[in-house]
Amino acid sequence: MAAVGLGLALAASTAQAETSTLDGAASNLAFGSIKFNDTGEVHSFKSIDGTVAENGAVTLGIDLSSVETQIDIRNERMVEHVFKNAPRASISAQIDMAAMEAVAVGDSTVMEVEGNLDLLGVDVPLYGDMFIMRLARDKVMVTTDSMMFLSTADAEIDPGVDKLMELADLPNIVRAVPVTLRLMFDADGRSG
Numbered sequence: 001m002a003a004v005g006l007g008l009a010l011a012a013s014t015a016q017a018e019t020s021t022l023d024g025a026a027s028n029l030a031f032g033s034i035k036f037n038d039t040g041e042v043h044s045f046k047s048i049d050g051t052v053a054e055n056g057a058v059t060l061g062i063d064l065s066s067v068e069t070q071i072d073i074r075n076e077r078m079v080e081h082v083f084k085n086a087p088r089a090s091i092s093a094q095i096d097m098a099a100m101e102a103v104a105v106g107d108s109t110v111m112e113v114e115g116n117l118d119l120l121g122v123d124v125p126l127y128g129d130m131f132i133m134r135l136a137r138d139k140v141m142v143t144t145d146s147m148m149f150l151s152t153a154d155a156e157i158d159p160g161v162d163k164l165m166e167l168a169d170l171p172n173i174v175r176a177v178p179v180t181l182r183l184m185f186d187a188d189g190r191s192g
Contacts, residue, residue, distance in 0.1 A: 018054065018138075018187045018188055019051060019052060019053055019054055019187075019188045020051065020052040020140065020185040020186060020187050020188060021049075021050070021051055021185065021186055021188055022048065022049055022050035022051065022060070022183060022184070022185055023184040023185065023186055024047065024048050024049055026184040027048055027181075027182055027183045027184050028044060028180075028181070028182045029044060029045050029048050029062065029179075029180075029181055029183075030042055030043065030044040030179070030180050030181075031043055031044070031150070031177050031178065031179045031180075032177065032178040032179075033173060033174070033177065034173070034174040035168075035170050035172065035173050035174075036170070036171065036172070037172065037174075041069070041070075043067060043068060043069045043070075044067075044068050045062050045063065045064075045066050045067055045068070046063075046066040046067075046068050047062075047063035047066035048060060048061065048062050048063070048066075049061045050183070050185075052095070052185060054097070055097070056094050056095045056096060056097040056100075057092070057093075057094055058091075058092065058093040058094065058095055058115070059090060059091070059092055060090065060091040060092075060183075061088055061089075061090050062088060062089040062090070062091075063087070063088060064079060064083040064086055064087060064088060064089055065079055065083075065087065067079060067083070074164075074168075077163075077164055077167055078160075078164070081160040081163040081164060081167075082157050082160035082161060082163075082164065083120070083157075083160070084120055084160070086119075086120050089117065089118060089119045089120075090117075090118045091115050091116065091117050091118070091126065092115060092116050092118075093113055093114065093115030093116070093126075094114075095111065095113060096111070099111060100132070100140075103132060103133075103134045103140075104134065105134050105135070105136060105137055106134065106135075107133070107134060108131060108132060108133040108134070109131075109132050110129050110130065110131055110132070110145050111129070111130050111132055112127075112128075112129055112130075113126075113127070113128060113129075113130050114126065114127050115127075117150075117155070119155050119157070120155075120156070120157070122155060122156045124150070124154050124155050126148075126150075128144060128145075128146070128148045129144075129145040129146055130142050130143065130144060130145055130181075131143045131144070131145040137187075138186060138187035139184065139185070139186055139187070140184075140185045141182070141183070141184055141185075142181065142182075142183040142184075142185070143180075143181060143182045143183070144179070144180050144181050147178055147179075147180070148178070148179045148180070148181075149176045149177060149178055149179065150176075150177045150179055151175065151176060151177075152175040152176075152177060153175060158175065161173050161175065
């Protein structure tokens, strides 16, 4: 889940290197879980926000209390035991703005992005290929180009996952978490 956003916003620049803001309603950060070795489920966060600065600094914020697993009690358990009632996680990355500016309206590119997830005070390096498409001069879509995975051990959330297994009486939960992103960025208005 975390990886979450890694490339997250990589792509939110416009042809004039303006700042950009994530359209949270049009964006999606999803992650999966596998239990019983063969039962997969898809989860997401209902509230994410983000920006891209003129210098290519990307930030993505995740409201951890907005986790949606399709089961209310599981949402509550995730917030309490995995996320320790922390309000937010964040992702930071740096993108090549010159490469972003070179993408014309209607064109796309794939960009390798390195970032960092801050989850419960633990820094987790993130790497992934992001598919970037300029939909309009002032609108960019960023998605994962290939599957990304987050290790629960690297994120130091294994004790919380263990507690979920205990509460749900599960024999196992796979500790490699697949993550996908669809991020929509709009250029901010220019003054003057």
